[in-house]
Amino acid sequence: MLYSVKELYRPETLEDALRYLAEYPDARPIAGGTDVLVSMRKKKPEDVRLVGLQNLQELRGIRRREDGVVEIGAYNTFTDLANCPIIAESVPMLRTAALAMGGPQIQNAATIGGNVCNGATSADSAPALFARDAVLVLRSAQGERRVPITEFYDGPGRVKRQSGEILVTIELPPCQADSYGDCYIKFSTRKAMDLALIGCAAACGVAKDGTIAQVGIALGVAAPTPIRAAEAEAFLKGKRLTEDMLEQVGELALATAKPRDSWRASKAYREQIIKTLARRAVRAAYEMAGGAL
Amino acid sequence: MQTIHIKINGKDWTGPVEDGETLVDMIRYRLGLTGTKRGCEVGECGACTVLIDGVPNASCMMLAALADGKSITTIEGLTNEDGSLSPIQQAFVDAAAVQCGYCTPGMILSAYALLQHNPHPTREEIKVALSGNMCRCATYEQVMEAVERASDLLAAAVVSKE
Ligand SMILES: Cc1cc2nc3c(=O)[nH]c(=O)nc-3n(C[C@H](O)[C@H](O)[C@H](O)COP(=O)(O)OP(=O)(O)OC[C@H]3O[C@@H](n4cnc5c(N)ncnc54)[C@H](O)[C@@H]3O)c2cc1C
Ligand code: FES
Ligand code: FES
Numbered sequence: 125m126l127y128s129v130k131e132l133y134r135p136e137t138l139e140d141a142l143r144y145l146a147e148y149p150d151a152r153p154i155a156g157g158t159d160v161l162v163s164m165r166k167k168k169p170e171d172v173r174l175v176g177l178q179n180l181q182e183l184r185g186i187r188r189r190e191d192g193v194v195e196i197g198a199y200n201t202f203t204d205l206a207n208c209p210i211i212a213e214s215v216p217m218l219r220t221a222a223l224a225m226g227g228p229q230i231q232n233a234a235t236i237g238g239n240v241c242n243g244a245t246s247a248d249s250a251p252a253l254f255a256r257d258a259v260l261v262l263r264s265a266q267g268e269r270r271v272p273i274t275e276f277y278d279g280p281g282r283v284k285r286q287s288g289e290i291l292v293t294i295e296l297p298p299c300q301a302d303s304y305g306d307c308y309i310k311f312s313t314r315k316a317m318d319l320a321l322i323g324c325a326a327a328c329g330v331a332k333d334g335t336i337a338q339v340g341i342a343l344g345v346a347a348p349t350p351i352r353a354a355e356a357e358a359f360l361k362g363k364r365l366t367e368d369m370l371e372q373v374g375e376l377a378l379a380t381a382k383p384r385d386s387w388r389a390s391k392a393y394r395e396q397i398i399k400t401l402a403r404r405a406v407r408a409a410y411e412m413a414g415g416a417l
Numbered sequence: 418m419q420t421i422h423i424k425i426n427g428k429d430w431t432g433p434v435e436d437g438e439t440l441v442d443m444i445r446y447r448l449g450l451t452g453t454k455r456g457c458e459v460g461e462c463g464a465c466t467v468l469i470d471g472v473p474n475a476s477c478m479m480l481a482a483l484a485d486g487k488s489i490t491t492i493e494g495l496t497n498e499d500g501s502l503s504p505i506q507q508a509f510v511d512a513a514a515v516q517c518g519y520c521t522p523g524m525i526l527s528a529y530a531l532l533q534h535n536p537h538p539t540r541e542e543i544k545v546a547l548s549g550n551m552c553r554c555a556t557y558e559q560v561m562e563a564v565e566r567a568s569d570l571l572a573a574a575v576v577s578k579e
Contacts (some may be wrong), residue, residue: 125457125477130436132419132482157479162459174436176483203472227549228527230460316548317461321418377532 127164130171138263141175141290146265149287150174155199156233158226159242162363167265175177180291183237185211194299198237202226202248204268205236215256215296217308217325217413221248224310226375227317237291240273243283243349250277250350254306254342259295264288277349301329301337305412307405311397313388318347324377324401334364334416341373341406344382346398353377356402365410365417373406374399421485426494434481441465443474443481444491450490452522456551463550465489466523469472473549492522493527504570505529505563512563516554524550528564537568 133151135141135169145151151173153161164172177183183199186208194214196205202222206213211219225231225239225248230406239249240260265288273294276314278284285291300361312318322345329338339360341353356376364371407417418480424433425448431457434443446454451474456464460478467476468490475551502510515521524547531538531546538546543564552560 125440125442126435127437127439129435130478132480134419134482134485152485154480156478157480157483158460161478165459174480176480179484199438226461228459228546229463229466229473229478229549232469232472232474233478256477304473316545318550 125165127161130170130173132174132176134179138180138292141177141180142263142288144175144289145288146220149258151175153177153241153290154208155238156201158230159233159238159244164390173205175304176249177237177290183290188214194281194298195297196236196294196296198235198240198293199235199309201235202232202239203228203229206231212296214304214308215306215407217255217306217327217328218249218252220308221252221310221323221325224248224308225313226338230317235293240276240294241283241285241291243277243279243281245277245280245347245349246293246319246323246345247350248310248320248323251323251342252306252327253294253296253345254352255259255306255325255327255340256296257340259297261290261293261295262286262289263292264290274352280348287292291293294347297346299329299338300328301413302332303413304328305330305332305409307408307412309401309405309408311401312380320387322346322394323400324398324405326402326405328411328413328415329374330408330410330415332412336365336410336415337360337362338361339406339409341402343377343381343402346383346394351380353380353402357404362408365406365415374403377402418467419482419484419485421429423484423486424452424488426490427577431471433464436480438475438481440467440479440481440484440489441476444476444486444489450493452489454522456467456519462520463523463527466526467525468530471530471533473530475549484571491524492525495525504574505567506572508567509556509563512559512566514547514559514563516552516556520550520552520554520556524552524560528560528567531564532571536571538564 205222327340452466456462
């Protein structure tokens, strides 16, 4: 396949990449290319300019800062995430998500930055990043902008990335509670090479007395963009989890969602899955944090 | 046009590629290594699998110019110097894990990469490692057997060397 590419620019530094994007605002960043190439196939052939992010060291690495914030470079593949001890320790559900996306070949190429910027509601990284209040650090020739991920998704396949911007890092603020647990469940027909019918993440900070101090619940494919289940979260805060409450969690999560019919699954089926996954994810996160029902 | 330098099956290669050219096309048409197959061309089937710095990648999902500086292994690179088959290739023949053969190079490279870092995989681990490789002839059961045979062959080879 020969794609119509006017120029593929391969900068060595972030500075050079931003300068090029300032000069050609229509140029598209290309990371793993697993979304870019598929979308270029579907569209009418037109000459595009691509900016390869492969050599930008500024987008690499995963660090835990002294203030506890975990910084994930945008150019980390899902394999990088799955192999990273910092991720396994501080956001284990992101490791689950990484191993549940695509298949090995896709995990080896696809990046978390591309997953976010592609804007799909089915993005496997989204529920975990939403539930943990991730903050995106974007850079352009004009400077730096920090956007909570919950405000970045704009509609199906659309994000509020301004022209000339490159996503540099994704920051995860630390959980302040005594103990932490989380869980991501991807519900799909096949175990590999399939998009989520519904994805659900729950992150739970639990105090010593077993009450829920902090909680994030997020859903993918339950609406045109990934969403937070704010009502379910408000209901849980400050309480000790019980079996009876879980029923309510499912209903409240569903109240926030707007699932739709598609060839993959009916609305009614998705509603059932949303309730079930919300219950299971919250329970698992609470138990991982040491809470007992 | 861009000039890139890669290592292909252990040998250095420098040459021109189009900006919009995929790695699978470069491998097939510029290098003449037609063991790498082109199937879906959208990352779904695994027929175009090659190893990039040792890990399986879909070569249809990568622009050739972005492979600059990488070390690439195709199915041709697994064959011994004298043209004889490597243990993993032989295991696929012995287990009759080949029907039409279109998926076979990709299957073998994914299996090879698995055995490199996990010489004694469980069935579940083999399934996961090969989950990005589709076989329209449905030779999956034979492929599982082939990978298990290869694992045994490689273990025996290590023992006989010791
Ligand atoms: C066979 C197959 C299976 C898949 N399965 C899944 C799956 O199970 N789950 C899932 O979530 N996704 C899946 N995907 C979709 C895709 O692989 C992911 O969305 C992936 O994370 C995209 O990352 P990338 O690095 O390949 O992005 P690219 O394709 O390089 O880029 C995607 C978009 O983001 C922009 N971009 C990339 N990086 C940056 C940056 N740092 N700053 C600004 N903009 C940027 C690009 O311009 C483009 O618009 C699948 C794709 C394929 C082909
Ligand atoms: S041809 Fe590359 S994955 Fe199908
Ligand atoms: S043997 Fe025919 S596709 Fe696998």
